[in-house]
Amino acid sequence: xxxxxxxxxxxxxxxxxxxxxxxxxxxxxxxxxxxxxxxxxxxxxxxxxxxxxxxxxxxxxxxxxxxxxxxxxxxxxxxxxxxxxxxxxxxxxxxxxxxxxxxxxxxxxxxxxxxxxxxxxxxxxxxxxxxxxxxxxxxxxxxxxxxxxxxxxxxxxxxxxxxxxxxxxxxxxxxxxxxxxxxxxxxxxxxxxxxxxxxxxxxxxxxxxxxxxxxxxxxxxxxxxxxxxxxxxxxxxxxxxxxxxxxxxxxxxxxxxxxxxxxxxxxxxxxxxxxxxxxxxxxxxxxxxxxxxxxxxxxxxxxxxxxxxxxxxxxxxxxxxxxxxxxxxxxxxxxxxxxxxxxxxxxxxxxxxxxxxxxxxxx
Amino acid sequence: xxxxxxxxxxxxxxxxxxxxxxxxxxxxxxxxxxxxxxxxxxxxxxxxxxxxxxxxxxxxxxxxxxxxxxxxxxxxxxxxxxxxxxxxx
Numbered sequence: 209x210x211x212x213x214x215x216x217x218x219x220x221x222x223x224x225x226x227x228x229x230x231x232x233x234x235x236x237x238x239x240x241x242x243x244x245x246x247x248x249x250x251x252x253x254x255x256x257x258x259x260x261x262x263x264x265x266x267x268x269x270x271x272x273x274x275x276x277x278x279x280x281x282x283x284x285x286x287x288x289x290x291x292x293x294x295x296x297x298x299x300x301x302x303x304x305x306x307x308x309x310x311x312x313x314x315x316x317x318x319x320x321x322x323x324x325x326x327x328x329x330x331x332x333x334x335x336x337x338x339x340x341x342x343x344x345x346x347x348x349x350x351x352x353x354x355x356x357x358x359x360x361x362x363x364x365x366x367x368x369x370x371x372x373x374x375x376x377x378x379x380x381x382x383x384x385x386x387x388x389x390x391x392x393x394x395x396x397x398x399x400x401x402x403x404x405x406x407x408x409x410x411x412x413x414x415x416x417x418x419x420x421x422x423x424x425x426x427x428x429x430x431x432x433x434x435x436x437x438x439x440x441x442x443x444x445x446x447x448x449x450x451x452x453x454x455x456x457x458x459x460x461x462x463x464x465x466x467x468x469x470x471x472x473x474x475x476x477x478x479x480x481x482x483x484x485x486x487x488x489x490x491x492x493x494x495x496x497x498x499x500x501x502x503x504x505x506x507x508x509x510x511x512x513x514x515x516x517x518x519x520x521x522x523x524x525x526x527x528x529x530x531x532x533x534x535x536x537x538x539x540x541x542x543x544x545x546x547x548x549x550x551x552x553x554x555x556x557x558x559x560x561x562x563x564x565x566x567x568x569x570x571x
Numbered sequence: 572x573x574x575x576x577x578x579x580x581x582x583x584x585x586x587x588x589x590x591x592x593x594x595x596x597x598x599x600x601x602x603x604x605x606x607x608x609x610x611x612x613x614x615x616x617x618x619x620x621x622x623x624x625x626x627x628x629x630x631x632x633x634x635x636x637x638x639x640x641x642x643x644x645x646x647x648x649x650x651x652x653x654x655x656x657x658x659x660x
Contacts, residue, residue, distance in 0.1 A: 239583075262625040262655040263584065263614040279585075279610060285618040300617035 211527060212568045213534050214254070215542060216242035219560035221256050223274065223568075226532065226544055232556055235274035244522065245564055246307035248318075248333075252571040255318070255334060257282075257304035265304050265322075269334055273571055283320045283328035283337040293350065299324055303357070306522065308365035319389075321362030325352055325377055329389060343375075343383065343392050348413045352380035355416045355435065363521050364420035366445075368427035374420060374445040376432070381415040382445045395441075398448035402436045403481075419521045420445070421465035421473065429470035433463040435481060440500045442470075451500040456487040462524035464533060471499040474526065474549055476519040476535060484518055491515040493535070493549050509552035510543065517541055522564035536562030575604050575651045577611075585610050597628055598641035600651055615653060627654045 213224040220238040225231075237258060243265070244257040254273060258266040267282040282304065289298045303323040310317025318330040320337065327340040352360040355378030364376035373385040374395070382396035396412040404414060416435035422444075423429040432439040432448060437458035439448035451458065457477035466472035475494045478484045486492065490513065493506045511517070517537035524535045533545045540559040543552040573594060577587040587608065594600035605612040617623055622638040629635070629652040635643040645651060 260584070260614070262623060263581070264617060264623055266584075266613070282613065284613070287618065287620055289619065297621075298619040300619055300621075 211532060212570055213542070213544070213555075214245050214247065214564075214566045214568045215536050215559060215562050216245040216256065216522075216564040216566075217536075217540070217560040217562050218242075221245060221274070222559060224542065224544075224555055226534075226546075228555075232559075236268070236270070236277050241563075243563055244304050244307050245566055246309065246318075247566060247568040248309050252569070253333060254568070255307050257307060257320070259303055265301050267304065267320075267334060280334040281336065283322060283326075283330075283339075285326065285339060299326070301326065302359065303361065305361050305363045306365055308367055310367060311369055311371045314371075319365045319367065319373075321365050321375065323354075323357050323359050323361035325349070325360030325362060325380060327362055327365070327375065327389070340389050342385075342390055346392065348394070349380070351413050352377065353414070355379040355418075364417070366420055366422045366427070366430065368422065368424075372427065372444065374422065374430060376417040376420040378418065378435075379414055379416040381412045382417055382420065382430075382432070382448075384445055395445040396448060397446060398441075398450065399432070399434055399439055400436055400450060418461045419463050421463045423465045423470040424467040426470040429465070431463050431465050431473045433460050433475055435459075438463075438475065438500065440473075449500075451496075454494065454503055455505065456490075456492065456494075459484075460519070461521045462519045462535070464524045464526040466526065466530045467528055468530055469497075472497045472530070472548075473500075474524065474533060475503075476524055478518055485516045486518075489514050489516070491517050493533075493545075493552070495549050506549045506552075508550060509545075509554065520563060523562050525565050525567055527567045532567065534565045534567065536565045538562065572647060573600050573645045573649050573651055575600055575653065578652075578654045580655055581611075581614060581653075584614065587611060594645055596641065597630065597635055597637075597643045597645055597651060600645050601628075601641060601653075625655055628652070629654065 211226040215222040221235045221242045223235045241259045243259040246255045254270045267280045268277040306321040308319040320328040328337040366374040384395045399415040428444045430441040430445045438451040441448045464474045491510045494503045517539045536542045538561045542555040572591045576589040592603035
């Protein structure tokens with residue numbers, strides 16, 4: 209395959225040669241939790257976000273693919289902000305959950321999605337960051353809440369080539385900007401929150417999309433692995449249709465969208481929200497090739513008994529040609545497929561818990 | 572002049588030798604340190620300048636009581652220790 213994989217783990221950033229010709233190696237931050245990684249397509253710089261826990265979030269950039277790293281100022285709220293009504297404390301970034309590039313015409317642009325639900329923008333390759341106040345100051349933010357964390361978090365930032373932005377927030381639904389982040393509208397109509405009282409279940413602002421993924425060639429197609437199942441949009445995230453009858457389960461965290469075919473996407477199911485392990489101890493990947501009307505269960509090369517691996521939101525990726533997939537588990541296992549998920553090869557079973565995987569290229 | 576000493580756990584991230592700095596309060600002392608080592612600031616305090624939750628500051632053997640304003644008094648012969656809670660796995 210000739211591809212490189214990057215794995216952001218709880219104890220470092222690792223590089224894997226997909227062909228198997230070179231051993232797995234630590235690219236940096238051995239022993240430190242890496243919460244997000246991005247290799248910028250335009251320029252090739254590699255960004256790693258760290259969650260040092262006691263010492264806060266950090267951001268590093270390498271312009272030589274990990275030979276050297278330089279610490280950048282991490283996205284941060286301006287000092288002196290008023291305390292939040294709910295917490296009584298002024299806001300502070302506690303996790304950089306996702307990094308995303310801008311459009312082809314914005315080579316120095318970066319977006320960072322964070323917990324507690326703030327979006328930050330950089331126009332100088334991460335040297336400085338601005339809080340996107342148009343989103344932070346949404347009046348509905350008082351109703352946002354944490355999904356698995358104490359505070360809301362932006363985990364998905366989808367930017368199409370024309371600059372339209374769709375973001376996913378747990379738990380604050382799907383937000384859309386048509387003007388490079390200047391203004392935002394709430395999308396996500398049709399998402400359903402079974403964990404809410406009946407008259408709030410369809411409220412777009414309290415939804416918990418676990419992960420959003422858009423077809424790159426047809427960005428109006430947005431797949432959503434939601435806390436309560438799988439949904440699909442054909443209008444850029446404004447409206448979603450729930451996909452039912454998904455075997456073995458519609459619950460999960462990750463989704464990967466085929467970059468060219470809007471009808472194809474992959475998921476990694478677990479039993480249900482109260483039991484986040486593979487169904488019947490069998491780790492499978494499910495794939496739809498008809499827009500969600502039907503799903504195939506793909507198992508070759510994956511453990512089919514006594515498997516308790518969970519693939520988290522950012523730990524499934526698909527290559528630019530749609531033929532290769534990589535997934536990493538919270539149990540520290542990394543698998544690679546070179547045939548669109550038909551078969552999988554175990555790369556390592558001994559990594560630390562994996563937060564994110566990405567296909568990358570050696571500059 | 573008060574001396575500020577940092578947990579060895581910070582050394583793997585950035586160079587933080589013990590420093591003798593002026594200051595009558597913990598906030599003054601830390602501001603002096605941050606002026607010399609700006610990268611260190613975000614490791615000790617959050618976006619709003621408050622002590623990070625699992626970072627502890629001691630003046631001699633007494634843990635500071637004002638984690639938000641860091642107004643605890645520091646005497647000229649005192650030692651300020653910046654440590655972190657233990658965790659792992």
